[in-house]
Amino acid sequence: MPGDFGGRIVYLLQQYGGSFLKGAGVTMVIALVGTFIGCLIGFVAGIIQTIPVEKKDSVVKRGILWIVKFILNVYVEVFRGTPMMAQAMFIYFGSAAVFNINMSMWFAAFFIVSINTGAYMAETMRGGILSIDEGQTEGAKAIGMTHVQTMLYVILPQAIRNIMPQIGNNLIINIKDTCVLSIIGIVELFYTTKGVAGAFYTYFEAFTIAMVIYFILTFTCSRILRFWEGKLDGPDSYDLATTDTLAYTSGMLKYSDKEKEE
Amino acid sequence: MAETLLEIRHLSKAFGKNVVLKDIDFSVQKGDVTSIIGASGSGKSTMLRCINLLETPTAGDIVYHGKNILDGKMNAASYRAKVGMVFQSFNLFNNMTVLENCIVGQTKVLKMGREEAGKNAMKYLEKVGMAPYINAKPRQISGGQKQRVAIARALAMEPEVLLFDEPTSALDPQMVGEVLEVIKKLAEEGMTMLIVTHEMAFARDVSSHVVYMANGVIAEEGTPQQIFAEPRNPLTKEFLNRFTKG
Numbered sequence: 376m377p378g379d380f381g382g383r384i385v386y387l388l389q390q391y392g393g394s395f396l397k398g399a400g401v402t403m404v405i406a407l408v409g410t411f412i413g414c415l416i417g418f419v420a421g422i423i424q425t426i427p428v429e430k431k432d433s434v435v436k437r438g439i440l441w442i443v444k445f446i447l448n449v450y451v452e453v454f455r456g457t458p459m460m461a462q463a464m465f466i467y468f469g470s471a472a473v474f475n476i477n478m479s480m481w482f483a484a485f486f487i488v489s490i491n492t493g494a495y496m497a498e499t500m501r502g503g504i505l506s507i508d509e510g511q512t513e514g515a516k517a518i519g520m521t522h523v524q525t526m527l528y529v530i531l532p533q534a535i536r537n538i539m540p541q542i543g544n545n546l547i548i549n550i551k552d553t554c555v556l557s558i559i560g561i562v563e564l565f566y567t568t569k570g571v572a573g574a575f576y577t578y579f580e581a582f583t584i585a586m587v588i589y590f591i592l593t594f595t596c597s598r599i600l601r602f603w604e605g606k607l608d609g610p611d612s613y614d615l616a617t618t619d620t621l622a623y624t625s626g627m628l629k630y631s632d633k634e635k636e637e
Numbered sequence: 638m639a640e641t642l643l644e645i646r647h648l649s650k651a652f653g654k655n656v657v658l659k660d661i662d663f664s665v666q667k668g669d670v671t672s673i674i675g676a677s678g679s680g681k682s683t684m685l686r687c688i689n690l691l692e693t694p695t696a697g698d699i700v701y702h703g704k705n706i707l708d709g710k711m712n713a714a715s716y717r718a719k720v721g722m723v724f725q726s727f728n729l730f731n732n733m734t735v736l737e738n739c740i741v742g743q744t745k746v747l748k749m750g751r752e753e754a755g756k757n758a759m760k761y762l763e764k765v766g767m768a769p770y771i772n773a774k775p776r777q778i779s780g781g782q783k784q785r786v787a788i789a790r791a792l793a794m795e796p797e798v799l800l801f802d803e804p805t806s807a808l809d810p811q812m813v814g815e816v817l818e819v820i821k822k823l824a825e826e827g828m829t830m831l832i833v834t835h836e837m838a839f840a841r842d843v844s845s846h847v848v849y850m851a852n853g854v855i856a857e858e859g860t861p862q863q864i865f866a867e868p869r870n871p872l873t874k875e876f877l878n879r880f881t882k883g
Contacts, residue, residue, distance in 0.1 A: 431693070431709075513691055514728030514787075518742035518794050519718025528741055532732040613734075613773040 376575060383580045391571045398567030399588050405556065405563065406549040409488025413549075414542060416489060417496020418535075420447050422526060423505045424497065447497065454494035460555040463487050467559045484556050492545050499541045503534035509628060536607050543600040549594045639666040642798055642829055643688070648697035650683055657683045659853045665831060667797065670824045672840035672861070673833045674852035676876060681833040682725075684850070685802050688831070689722050718746050721791030725783045725803040727783040729775040733739040735762065735772035735786050739793045747794065748779070754793075761789040765819050782813025788819055799823070817843075837880045841865045 377383055388395070424444060428437055454462065467483040470476040478486070507530050515525040554565030564585055572581035648661040651770050658680045665671060673681045686692040687790075688699060690706070690713045697850045698705050706716050729738050739758035743749045743778055764766045765785035775783055784804055801820065805813040817839050824830065824843050834840055840847055840861065847864040849872075857870040868874045 508728075510724060510726050510728040511730060513724065514730060516691065516714075517689060517717055517722035517724070517728075518790065519714045519716075519746040520742070521714045524745050528745060529730050529732065536732070609774060613770070613777055615769040616771050 380580065383575075383577055384584060387571060387575075387577060387580055387584060391567075394567050394571065395564070395584060395588060398562065398564035400563065401563040402550060402553045402565075403592060405484050405488055405553045405561070408485055408551075410492055410542070410546045410549050412485070412489035413492020413545065414496050416493030417498075418531075420451070420493065420497035421500025421504060422531075423447060424501045436628060451494045451497050454491055455498075458555075459491050459552060459559055460536050462491065463556055463559050466528050478597060480560055483559060484553075484561050487556070488549055488553065492549060495545060496542075499545075500534065503538040503541075504530055506537055507533050511614075526585060536604075539604045539607065543597055546596055546600070550592050550596065551589060570579065639668055641665070642667050642669075642702065644698075644700040645684075645688070646698040648687060648699065649695050650680075650692060651695045654875075656788070658687070661855060663848060663858060665829060665856060667829055668827050670828075670830045670844045671832065671845055671846040671848060672844035673831065673848045673850060674835070674840055674876075675856075676838065679850040680853040681850050682802050682840070685722075685800050685831060685833050689717060689720055689800055691722075714746070718794055720796050721794055721796035721799040723784070723787050723791055723799065723801045723804050725806050727780070727787045727807075728810065729776070729783055729787055729790070731775050733774075734771060735767060735773050735775070735778070737827055738775070738786060739790045742790065742794050757795075758789070758793050759798050761792040762786070764792070764822070765789045766815075779812065780808045781815045784808065784812070784816045785819055788816075788823075788846075792823075796831040798831065801830065801834070803833050803835065805834070805836060837877070838864075849876065851876070 377386055423440075424447060426440060428440055463483070466487055467478060467480070470478050470483075511529050511533065512525055515529045519526070553561070553563050556563060557566035557569070560566075568581050568585040572578040643665040645661055645663050648658055649656070650658040651670055658696070658804075661680075661684060663671075673684070676683050683692060687694045690815060694707065699707055701711075701720075703718065704711060706713075717726070729735075730741065733741060735757070736758055739762060740751070740754045743754035743757060744751055746836045747754075757770060758765060762771060765788050767782060767785050770782060770786075775786070778786070787805075788799075804820065805816050808816060815837070817836065820830070820832065821839075821843050832840070832844065840859060844861055847859060847861045848855055849868075849870070857868060857873045864873065865877065868877060
Protein backbone atom coordinates (compact mmCIF):
# COMPACT_ATOMS: atom_id res chain seq x y z
CA MET A 376 0.00 0.00 0.00
CA PRO A 377 1.62 3.31 -1.09
CA GLY A 378 2.15 5.90 1.59
CA ASP A 379 0.68 9.00 -0.08
CA PHE A 380 -2.95 9.87 -0.90
CA GLY A 381 -2.49 9.92 -4.67
CA GLY A 382 -0.67 6.66 -4.64
CA ARG A 383 -3.40 4.99 -2.61
CA ILE A 384 -6.04 6.16 -5.02
CA VAL A 385 -4.10 4.73 -7.94
CA TYR A 386 -3.66 1.51 -6.01
CA LEU A 387 -7.38 1.21 -5.24
CA LEU A 388 -8.23 1.89 -8.86
CA GLN A 389 -5.82 -0.77 -10.03
CA GLN A 390 -7.17 -3.28 -7.55
CA TYR A 391 -10.84 -2.44 -7.65
CA GLY A 392 -11.38 -0.43 -10.85
CA GLY A 393 -13.64 -3.18 -12.21
CA SER A 394 -15.74 -3.28 -9.05
CA PHE A 395 -16.20 0.48 -9.11
CA LEU A 396 -17.28 0.34 -12.75
CA LYS A 397 -19.68 -2.48 -12.06
CA GLY A 398 -21.12 -0.59 -9.09
CA ALA A 399 -21.51 2.51 -11.23
CA GLY A 400 -23.22 0.40 -13.90
CA VAL A 401 -25.71 -1.00 -11.41
CA THR A 402 -26.40 2.51 -10.12
CA MET A 403 -27.06 3.79 -13.63
CA VAL A 404 -29.28 0.88 -14.63
CA ILE A 405 -31.46 1.28 -11.55
CA ALA A 406 -31.58 5.07 -11.91
CA LEU A 407 -32.41 4.99 -15.64
CA VAL A 408 -35.02 2.24 -15.47
CA GLY A 409 -36.52 3.69 -12.29
CA THR A 410 -36.74 7.16 -13.78
CA PHE A 411 -38.24 5.88 -17.02
CA ILE A 412 -40.92 3.74 -15.38
CA GLY A 413 -41.47 6.42 -12.75
CA CYS A 414 -42.09 8.98 -15.49
CA LEU A 415 -44.65 6.69 -17.12
CA ILE A 416 -46.44 6.21 -13.79
CA GLY A 417 -46.27 9.95 -13.18
CA PHE A 418 -47.58 10.81 -16.65
CA VAL A 419 -50.59 8.54 -16.26
CA ALA A 420 -51.29 9.72 -12.72
CA GLY A 421 -50.88 13.36 -13.70
CA ILE A 422 -53.16 12.99 -16.71
CA ILE A 423 -55.87 11.33 -14.64
CA GLN A 424 -55.60 14.08 -12.04
CA THR A 425 -56.30 16.72 -14.67
CA ILE A 426 -59.34 15.07 -16.30
CA PRO A 427 -62.03 17.74 -16.05
CA VAL A 428 -65.26 16.78 -14.32
CA GLU A 429 -68.30 18.43 -15.86
CA LYS A 430 -71.72 18.83 -14.40
CA LYS A 431 -73.34 16.99 -17.25
CA ASP A 432 -71.21 13.87 -16.76
CA SER A 433 -73.03 10.84 -15.39
CA VAL A 434 -72.90 10.03 -11.67
CA VAL A 435 -71.04 6.78 -12.41
CA LYS A 436 -68.26 8.53 -14.31
CA ARG A 437 -67.92 11.18 -11.65
CA GLY A 438 -67.90 8.57 -8.90
CA ILE A 439 -65.21 6.45 -10.54
CA LEU A 440 -63.09 9.51 -11.24
CA TRP A 441 -63.43 10.66 -7.66
CA ILE A 442 -62.30 7.27 -6.31
CA VAL A 443 -59.37 6.98 -8.73
CA LYS A 444 -58.23 10.52 -8.00
CA PHE A 445 -58.50 9.83 -4.26
CA ILE A 446 -56.35 6.70 -4.53
CA LEU A 447 -53.79 8.59 -6.59
CA ASN A 448 -53.68 11.35 -3.99
CA VAL A 449 -53.03 8.81 -1.26
CA TYR A 450 -50.28 7.21 -3.35
CA VAL A 451 -48.59 10.52 -4.03
CA GLU A 452 -48.77 11.74 -0.45
CA VAL A 453 -47.58 8.45 1.09
CA PHE A 454 -44.61 7.88 -1.18
CA ARG A 455 -43.56 11.50 -1.23
CA GLY A 456 -43.98 11.78 2.49
CA THR A 457 -41.85 8.84 3.67
CA PRO A 458 -38.12 8.19 3.19
CA MET A 459 -37.15 5.91 0.32
CA MET A 460 -34.78 4.03 2.61
CA ALA A 461 -37.63 3.19 4.99
CA GLN A 462 -39.84 2.25 2.02
CA ALA A 463 -37.14 -0.09 0.76
CA MET A 464 -37.00 -1.91 4.09
CA PHE A 465 -40.78 -1.88 4.45
CA ILE A 466 -41.51 -3.22 0.98
CA TYR A 467 -38.64 -5.66 0.60
CA PHE A 468 -38.89 -7.29 4.02
CA GLY A 469 -42.57 -6.58 4.57
CA SER A 470 -43.66 -8.27 1.35
CA ALA A 471 -41.89 -11.43 2.43
CA ALA A 472 -43.08 -11.36 6.05
CA VAL A 473 -46.70 -10.31 5.56
CA PHE A 474 -47.71 -11.38 2.08
CA ASN A 475 -45.23 -14.18 1.68
CA ILE A 476 -44.10 -12.68 -1.61
CA ASN A 477 -40.46 -13.32 -2.24
CA MET A 478 -39.44 -10.35 -4.27
CA SER A 479 -36.09 -10.58 -5.94
CA MET A 480 -33.72 -7.90 -4.74
CA TRP A 481 -33.58 -6.46 -8.22
CA PHE A 482 -37.31 -6.31 -8.67
CA ALA A 483 -37.58 -4.59 -5.30
CA ALA A 484 -34.93 -2.06 -6.32
CA PHE A 485 -36.64 -1.14 -9.61
CA PHE A 486 -40.03 -1.15 -7.95
CA ILE A 487 -39.03 1.18 -5.14
CA VAL A 488 -37.23 3.71 -7.32
CA SER A 489 -40.00 3.69 -9.94
CA ILE A 490 -42.84 4.09 -7.51
CA ASN A 491 -41.02 6.90 -5.72
CA THR A 492 -40.22 8.75 -8.91
CA GLY A 493 -43.81 8.21 -10.01
CA ALA A 494 -45.11 9.97 -6.92
CA TYR A 495 -43.00 13.03 -7.62
CA MET A 496 -43.60 12.95 -11.36
CA ALA A 497 -47.39 12.78 -10.87
CA GLU A 498 -47.31 16.22 -9.31
CA THR A 499 -44.77 17.49 -11.82
CA MET A 500 -46.91 16.27 -14.70
CA ARG A 501 -50.00 17.82 -13.20
CA GLY A 502 -48.14 21.10 -12.94
CA GLY A 503 -46.88 20.71 -16.51
CA ILE A 504 -50.37 20.20 -17.86
CA LEU A 505 -51.80 23.09 -15.83
CA SER A 506 -49.02 25.35 -17.10
CA ILE A 507 -50.22 25.07 -20.69
CA ASP A 508 -52.35 28.03 -21.69
CA GLU A 509 -56.08 27.40 -21.77
CA GLY A 510 -56.08 28.76 -25.32
CA GLN A 511 -54.27 25.66 -26.56
CA THR A 512 -57.12 23.50 -25.32
CA GLU A 513 -59.69 25.84 -26.84
CA GLY A 514 -57.86 25.89 -30.15
CA ALA A 515 -57.90 22.11 -30.21
CA LYS A 516 -61.53 21.85 -29.20
CA ALA A 517 -62.49 24.42 -31.82
CA ILE A 518 -61.25 22.15 -34.62
CA GLY A 519 -63.22 19.27 -33.16
CA MET A 520 -60.61 17.37 -31.17
CA THR A 521 -61.83 15.19 -28.32
CA HIS A 522 -60.33 15.47 -24.85
CA VAL A 523 -58.00 12.53 -25.49
CA GLN A 524 -56.83 13.91 -28.85
CA THR A 525 -56.27 17.36 -27.34
CA MET A 526 -54.13 15.83 -24.62
CA LEU A 527 -52.20 13.52 -26.91
CA TYR A 528 -51.35 15.88 -29.74
CA VAL A 529 -51.40 19.34 -28.20
CA ILE A 530 -51.11 19.48 -24.42
CA LEU A 531 -48.81 16.58 -23.52
CA PRO A 532 -46.04 17.33 -26.03
CA GLN A 533 -45.86 20.86 -24.64
CA ALA A 534 -46.24 19.80 -21.01
CA ILE A 535 -43.50 17.19 -21.32
CA ARG A 536 -41.19 19.71 -22.95
CA ASN A 537 -41.83 22.06 -20.05
CA ILE A 538 -41.11 19.46 -17.39
CA MET A 539 -37.91 18.18 -19.03
CA PRO A 540 -35.74 20.03 -16.50
CA GLN A 541 -37.72 18.33 -13.74
CA ILE A 542 -37.27 14.92 -15.37
CA GLY A 543 -33.54 15.65 -15.41
CA ASN A 544 -33.71 16.58 -11.76
CA ASN A 545 -35.37 13.29 -10.97
CA LEU A 546 -32.80 11.28 -12.89
CA ILE A 547 -29.97 12.96 -11.03
CA ILE A 548 -31.67 12.50 -7.69
CA ASN A 549 -32.18 8.84 -8.56
CA ILE A 550 -28.53 8.33 -9.52
CA LYS A 551 -27.56 9.57 -6.08
CA ASP A 552 -30.39 8.03 -4.11
CA THR A 553 -29.92 4.50 -5.37
CA CYS A 554 -27.29 4.36 -2.61
CA VAL A 555 -30.07 3.84 -0.10
CA LEU A 556 -30.81 0.55 -1.82
CA SER A 557 -27.56 -0.82 -0.41
CA ILE A 558 -29.65 -1.38 2.69
CA ILE A 559 -31.49 -4.24 1.00
CA GLY A 560 -28.24 -5.62 -0.37
CA ILE A 561 -28.03 -4.15 -3.87
CA VAL A 562 -24.34 -3.91 -4.76
CA GLU A 563 -24.35 -0.52 -6.41
CA LEU A 564 -21.68 2.15 -6.30
CA PHE A 565 -22.10 3.07 -2.63
CA TYR A 566 -22.10 -0.55 -1.43
CA THR A 567 -19.04 -1.28 -3.57
CA THR A 568 -17.21 1.72 -2.19
CA LYS A 569 -17.98 0.76 1.38
CA GLY A 570 -16.54 -2.68 0.71
CA VAL A 571 -13.40 -1.32 -0.92
CA ALA A 572 -12.95 1.23 1.86
CA GLY A 573 -13.28 -1.43 4.52
CA ALA A 574 -10.77 -3.75 2.92
CA PHE A 575 -7.78 -1.49 3.61
CA TYR A 576 -9.36 1.03 5.87
CA THR A 577 -9.02 3.69 3.15
CA TYR A 578 -12.32 5.49 3.58
CA PHE A 579 -11.18 8.88 2.38
CA GLU A 580 -9.55 7.55 -0.78
CA ALA A 581 -12.37 5.17 -1.68
CA PHE A 582 -15.04 7.78 -1.23
CA THR A 583 -13.03 10.33 -3.17
CA ILE A 584 -13.21 7.92 -6.08
CA ALA A 585 -16.94 7.33 -5.48
CA MET A 586 -17.65 11.07 -5.36
CA VAL A 587 -15.83 11.63 -8.63
CA ILE A 588 -17.72 8.78 -10.29
CA TYR A 589 -21.08 10.01 -9.00
CA PHE A 590 -20.29 13.49 -10.25
CA ILE A 591 -19.25 12.26 -13.68
CA LEU A 592 -22.50 10.26 -13.94
CA THR A 593 -24.77 13.12 -12.89
CA PHE A 594 -22.93 15.78 -14.86
CA THR A 595 -22.94 13.69 -18.04
CA CYS A 596 -26.66 13.01 -17.66
CA SER A 597 -27.52 16.62 -17.04
CA ARG A 598 -25.59 17.68 -20.16
CA ILE A 599 -27.20 15.00 -22.30
CA LEU A 600 -30.66 16.10 -21.13
CA ARG A 601 -29.86 19.73 -21.89
CA PHE A 602 -28.84 18.74 -25.37
CA TRP A 603 -32.04 16.75 -25.77
CA GLU A 604 -34.10 19.71 -24.59
CA GLY A 605 -32.51 21.82 -27.29
CA LYS A 606 -33.40 19.14 -29.82
CA LEU A 607 -37.04 19.17 -28.69
CA ASP A 608 -37.21 22.91 -29.20
CA GLY A 609 -36.24 22.50 -32.83
CA PRO A 610 -34.07 24.93 -34.72
CA ASP A 611 -34.10 28.62 -33.83
CA SER A 612 -34.58 29.65 -37.41
CA TYR A 613 -36.67 28.27 -40.21
CA ASP A 614 -36.37 28.10 -43.96
CA LEU A 615 -38.81 30.02 -46.06
CA ALA A 616 -40.41 27.64 -48.51
CA THR A 617 -40.17 30.04 -51.42
CA THR A 618 -37.74 31.65 -53.79
CA ASP A 619 -39.77 34.83 -53.95
CA THR A 620 -37.71 37.41 -52.08
CA LEU A 621 -40.70 39.72 -51.77
CA ALA A 622 -42.17 37.20 -49.36
CA TYR A 623 -39.39 37.79 -46.86
CA THR A 624 -41.15 40.52 -44.98
CA SER A 625 -44.34 40.59 -43.00
CA GLY A 626 -47.37 42.29 -44.48
CA MET A 627 -46.69 40.81 -47.85
CA LEU A 628 -50.34 40.60 -48.80
CA LYS A 629 -50.60 43.05 -51.63
CA TYR A 630 -54.29 43.75 -51.48
CA SER A 631 -53.55 47.39 -50.74
CA ASP A 632 -53.14 48.08 -54.49
CA LYS A 633 -56.61 46.84 -55.10
CA GLU A 634 -57.98 49.10 -52.43
CA LYS A 635 -56.51 52.18 -54.04
CA GLU A 636 -58.30 51.43 -57.28
CA GLU A 637 -61.65 51.37 -55.54
CA MET B 638 -84.39 32.88 -49.34
CA ALA B 639 -81.11 31.27 -48.52
CA GLU B 640 -80.82 28.19 -46.36
CA THR B 641 -80.79 28.79 -42.61
CA LEU B 642 -77.57 27.37 -41.18
CA LEU B 643 -77.74 28.36 -37.59
CA GLU B 644 -80.58 29.48 -35.40
CA ILE B 645 -80.11 30.81 -31.90
CA ARG B 646 -83.28 30.68 -29.83
CA HIS B 647 -83.75 32.22 -26.40
CA LEU B 648 -80.10 31.71 -25.57
CA SER B 649 -79.10 32.65 -22.03
CA LYS B 650 -75.88 32.29 -20.18
CA ALA B 651 -75.07 33.00 -16.56
CA PHE B 652 -71.82 32.53 -14.70
CA GLY B 653 -73.18 31.86 -11.22
CA LYS B 654 -75.47 34.78 -10.44
CA ASN B 655 -73.90 36.95 -13.09
CA VAL B 656 -76.19 36.90 -16.13
CA VAL B 657 -74.17 37.60 -19.26
CA LEU B 658 -76.62 36.74 -22.02
CA LYS B 659 -80.36 37.23 -21.84
CA ASP B 660 -82.74 35.64 -24.29
CA ILE B 661 -80.67 36.01 -27.45
CA ASP B 662 -82.51 35.29 -30.70
CA PHE B 663 -81.09 35.44 -34.17
CA SER B 664 -80.31 33.30 -37.17
CA VAL B 665 -77.54 32.94 -39.70
CA GLN B 666 -78.28 32.25 -43.36
CA LYS B 667 -75.81 30.52 -45.61
CA GLY B 668 -73.43 33.14 -47.02
CA ASP B 669 -74.22 35.72 -44.36
CA VAL B 670 -71.41 37.80 -42.94
CA THR B 671 -72.69 38.90 -39.57
CA SER B 672 -70.75 41.42 -37.53
CA ILE B 673 -71.43 41.55 -33.83
CA ILE B 674 -70.54 44.89 -32.33
CA GLY B 675 -70.93 46.41 -28.91
CA ALA B 676 -68.99 47.58 -25.90
CA SER B 677 -66.63 45.27 -24.05
CA GLY B 678 -68.54 43.19 -21.55
CA SER B 679 -71.76 43.29 -23.54
CA GLY B 680 -71.65 39.53 -24.04
CA LYS B 681 -70.45 39.36 -27.66
CA SER B 682 -67.61 36.94 -27.08
CA THR B 683 -69.64 34.82 -24.69
CA MET B 684 -72.31 34.44 -27.33
CA LEU B 685 -69.77 33.32 -29.90
CA ARG B 686 -68.24 30.91 -27.42
CA CYS B 687 -71.69 29.51 -26.67
CA ILE B 688 -72.28 28.90 -30.36
CA ASN B 689 -69.09 26.84 -30.49
CA LEU B 690 -69.98 25.14 -27.19
CA LEU B 691 -66.83 26.42 -25.53
CA GLU B 692 -69.31 27.70 -22.98
CA THR B 693 -72.41 25.72 -22.12
CA PRO B 694 -75.50 27.93 -22.38
CA THR B 695 -77.71 28.05 -19.32
CA ALA B 696 -80.89 28.01 -21.37
CA GLY B 697 -82.09 28.16 -24.94
CA ASP B 698 -81.46 26.27 -28.15
CA ILE B 699 -78.83 26.34 -30.85
CA VAL B 700 -80.25 24.80 -33.98
CA TYR B 701 -77.78 23.77 -36.65
CA HIS B 702 -79.23 22.51 -39.93
CA GLY B 703 -82.53 21.97 -38.16
CA LYS B 704 -80.96 19.89 -35.39
CA ASN B 705 -80.79 21.12 -31.82
CA ILE B 706 -77.20 20.67 -30.72
CA LEU B 707 -77.96 21.30 -27.07
CA ASP B 708 -80.28 18.32 -26.59
CA GLY B 709 -77.32 16.11 -25.69
CA LYS B 710 -77.60 13.77 -28.67
CA MET B 711 -75.17 15.59 -30.90
CA ASN B 712 -71.48 15.04 -30.32
CA ALA B 713 -69.83 18.34 -29.44
CA ALA B 714 -66.55 17.46 -31.15
CA SER B 715 -68.10 16.58 -34.51
CA TYR B 716 -70.24 19.73 -34.41
CA ARG B 717 -67.19 21.88 -33.66
CA ALA B 718 -65.38 20.35 -36.61
CA LYS B 719 -67.99 21.98 -38.86
CA VAL B 720 -68.00 25.31 -37.08
CA GLY B 721 -64.58 26.93 -37.31
CA MET B 722 -63.34 29.41 -34.76
CA VAL B 723 -60.62 32.04 -34.84
CA PHE B 724 -59.55 33.47 -31.50
CA GLN B 725 -58.30 36.84 -30.36
CA SER B 726 -55.14 35.21 -29.00
CA PHE B 727 -54.65 32.97 -32.08
CA ASN B 728 -54.27 29.75 -30.06
CA LEU B 729 -52.00 28.12 -32.59
CA PHE B 730 -50.48 24.88 -31.34
CA ASN B 731 -47.06 25.92 -30.11
CA ASN B 732 -45.54 22.48 -30.50
CA MET B 733 -46.23 22.29 -34.22
CA THR B 734 -45.05 24.09 -37.32
CA VAL B 735 -47.37 26.29 -39.34
CA LEU B 736 -48.06 23.42 -41.74
CA GLU B 737 -48.67 20.85 -39.00
CA ASN B 738 -51.10 23.26 -37.35
CA CYS B 739 -53.21 23.15 -40.49
CA ILE B 740 -52.86 19.40 -40.98
CA VAL B 741 -53.46 17.94 -37.55
CA GLY B 742 -57.21 18.59 -37.45
CA GLN B 743 -57.74 17.04 -40.85
CA THR B 744 -55.80 13.86 -40.12
CA LYS B 745 -56.93 13.35 -36.53
CA VAL B 746 -60.48 14.68 -36.57
CA LEU B 747 -61.57 14.23 -40.19
CA LYS B 748 -59.36 11.11 -40.55
CA MET B 749 -58.01 12.24 -43.89
CA GLY B 750 -54.80 10.90 -45.37
CA ARG B 751 -51.70 12.91 -44.65
CA GLU B 752 -50.95 13.70 -48.27
CA GLU B 753 -54.41 14.99 -49.04
CA ALA B 754 -54.47 16.95 -45.78
CA GLY B 755 -51.10 18.47 -46.66
CA LYS B 756 -52.34 19.60 -50.08
CA ASN B 757 -55.47 21.04 -48.56
CA ALA B 758 -53.47 22.86 -45.89
CA MET B 759 -51.20 24.35 -48.53
CA LYS B 760 -54.20 25.57 -50.51
CA TYR B 761 -55.48 27.57 -47.55
CA LEU B 762 -52.05 28.70 -46.42
CA GLU B 763 -51.56 30.13 -49.88
CA LYS B 764 -54.91 31.84 -49.65
CA VAL B 765 -53.86 33.67 -46.49
CA GLY B 766 -50.39 34.33 -47.87
CA MET B 767 -48.54 32.15 -45.38
CA ALA B 768 -47.33 29.40 -47.68
CA PRO B 769 -43.65 30.43 -47.43
CA TYR B 770 -43.75 30.04 -43.66
CA ILE B 771 -44.84 26.41 -43.42
CA ASN B 772 -41.69 25.38 -41.56
CA ALA B 773 -41.90 28.10 -38.93
CA LYS B 774 -43.08 27.53 -35.38
CA PRO B 775 -45.75 29.92 -34.03
CA ARG B 776 -43.21 31.61 -31.74
CA GLN B 777 -41.16 32.59 -34.78
CA ILE B 778 -43.81 34.59 -36.63
CA SER B 779 -45.60 37.85 -35.98
CA GLY B 780 -49.08 38.30 -34.56
CA GLY B 781 -50.71 39.06 -37.89
CA GLN B 782 -49.04 36.05 -39.44
CA LYS B 783 -50.21 33.86 -36.57
CA GLN B 784 -53.76 35.02 -37.05
CA ARG B 785 -53.58 34.29 -40.78
CA VAL B 786 -52.33 30.79 -40.00
CA ALA B 787 -55.15 30.40 -37.49
CA ILE B 788 -57.61 31.32 -40.23
CA ALA B 789 -56.00 28.79 -42.58
CA ARG B 790 -56.18 26.16 -39.84
CA ALA B 791 -59.90 26.80 -39.41
CA LEU B 792 -60.49 26.83 -43.19
CA ALA B 793 -58.61 23.57 -43.67
CA MET B 794 -61.38 21.84 -41.74
CA GLU B 795 -63.73 23.13 -44.48
CA PRO B 796 -66.25 24.46 -41.97
CA GLU B 797 -69.71 25.59 -42.94
CA VAL B 798 -69.50 28.63 -40.78
CA LEU B 799 -66.53 30.47 -39.36
CA LEU B 800 -66.62 32.33 -36.04
CA PHE B 801 -64.18 35.16 -35.37
CA ASP B 802 -63.73 36.30 -31.79
CA GLU B 803 -62.14 39.75 -32.03
CA PRO B 804 -59.56 38.50 -34.53
CA THR B 805 -57.63 41.77 -34.65
CA SER B 806 -57.82 43.04 -31.08
CA ALA B 807 -54.36 41.75 -30.18
CA LEU B 808 -52.66 43.18 -33.26
CA ASP B 809 -50.94 46.43 -34.17
CA PRO B 810 -52.56 48.59 -36.88
CA GLN B 811 -50.45 47.28 -39.73
CA MET B 812 -51.22 43.68 -38.90
CA VAL B 813 -54.89 44.45 -38.42
CA GLY B 814 -54.95 45.36 -42.10
CA GLU B 815 -53.42 42.12 -43.31
CA VAL B 816 -55.84 40.02 -41.27
CA LEU B 817 -58.92 42.03 -42.25
CA GLU B 818 -57.98 41.71 -45.91
CA VAL B 819 -58.02 37.93 -45.57
CA ILE B 820 -61.43 38.01 -43.91
CA LYS B 821 -62.72 40.36 -46.57
CA LYS B 822 -61.53 37.99 -49.26
CA LEU B 823 -63.40 35.15 -47.58
CA ALA B 824 -66.53 37.27 -47.43
CA GLU B 825 -66.29 37.89 -51.16
CA GLU B 826 -66.03 34.15 -51.74
CA GLY B 827 -69.30 33.61 -49.90
CA MET B 828 -68.01 32.10 -46.67
CA THR B 829 -70.59 32.22 -43.89
CA MET B 830 -69.06 34.15 -41.04
CA LEU B 831 -69.88 35.54 -37.62
CA ILE B 832 -67.44 38.23 -36.58
CA VAL B 833 -67.16 39.83 -33.17
CA THR B 834 -65.23 43.00 -33.84
CA HIS B 835 -64.38 46.51 -32.72
CA GLU B 836 -63.41 47.51 -36.27
CA MET B 837 -66.47 49.58 -37.16
CA ALA B 838 -65.38 50.51 -40.67
CA PHE B 839 -64.73 46.87 -41.41
CA ALA B 840 -68.11 45.82 -40.00
CA ARG B 841 -69.80 48.46 -42.15
CA ASP B 842 -68.00 47.56 -45.38
CA VAL B 843 -67.80 43.80 -45.21
CA SER B 844 -70.83 42.47 -43.41
CA SER B 845 -74.27 41.78 -44.77
CA HIS B 846 -75.78 41.91 -41.34
CA VAL B 847 -74.89 43.79 -38.16
CA VAL B 848 -75.88 42.88 -34.62
CA TYR B 849 -75.42 45.45 -31.87
CA MET B 850 -75.27 44.01 -28.38
CA ALA B 851 -75.56 45.86 -25.08
CA ASN B 852 -75.80 44.46 -21.57
CA GLY B 853 -76.30 40.90 -22.69
CA VAL B 854 -79.14 41.49 -25.13
CA ILE B 855 -79.36 42.25 -28.82
CA ALA B 856 -80.22 45.93 -28.77
CA GLU B 857 -80.55 46.27 -32.52
CA GLU B 858 -79.86 44.32 -35.67
CA GLY B 859 -80.12 45.04 -39.32
CA THR B 860 -78.19 45.78 -42.47
CA PRO B 861 -74.96 47.75 -42.05
CA GLN B 862 -76.50 50.69 -43.95
CA GLN B 863 -79.39 50.88 -41.55
CA ILE B 864 -77.36 50.37 -38.34
CA PHE B 865 -74.59 52.78 -39.22
CA ALA B 866 -76.60 55.43 -41.03
CA GLU B 867 -79.83 55.51 -39.08
CA PRO B 868 -79.65 53.58 -35.82
CA ARG B 869 -83.04 53.37 -34.17
CA ASN B 870 -81.99 52.40 -30.67
CA PRO B 871 -80.54 55.33 -28.69
CA LEU B 872 -77.95 52.95 -27.22
CA THR B 873 -76.71 52.09 -30.69
CA LYS B 874 -76.57 55.75 -31.61
CA GLU B 875 -74.54 56.60 -28.56
CA PHE B 876 -72.17 53.67 -29.10
CA LEU B 877 -71.54 54.51 -32.74
CA ASN B 878 -71.12 58.20 -31.98
CA ARG B 879 -68.13 57.41 -29.81
CA PHE B 880 -66.45 55.83 -32.80
CA THR B 881 -67.24 58.44 -35.40
CA LYS B 882 -66.18 61.28 -33.12
CA GLY B 883 -62.93 59.55 -32.20
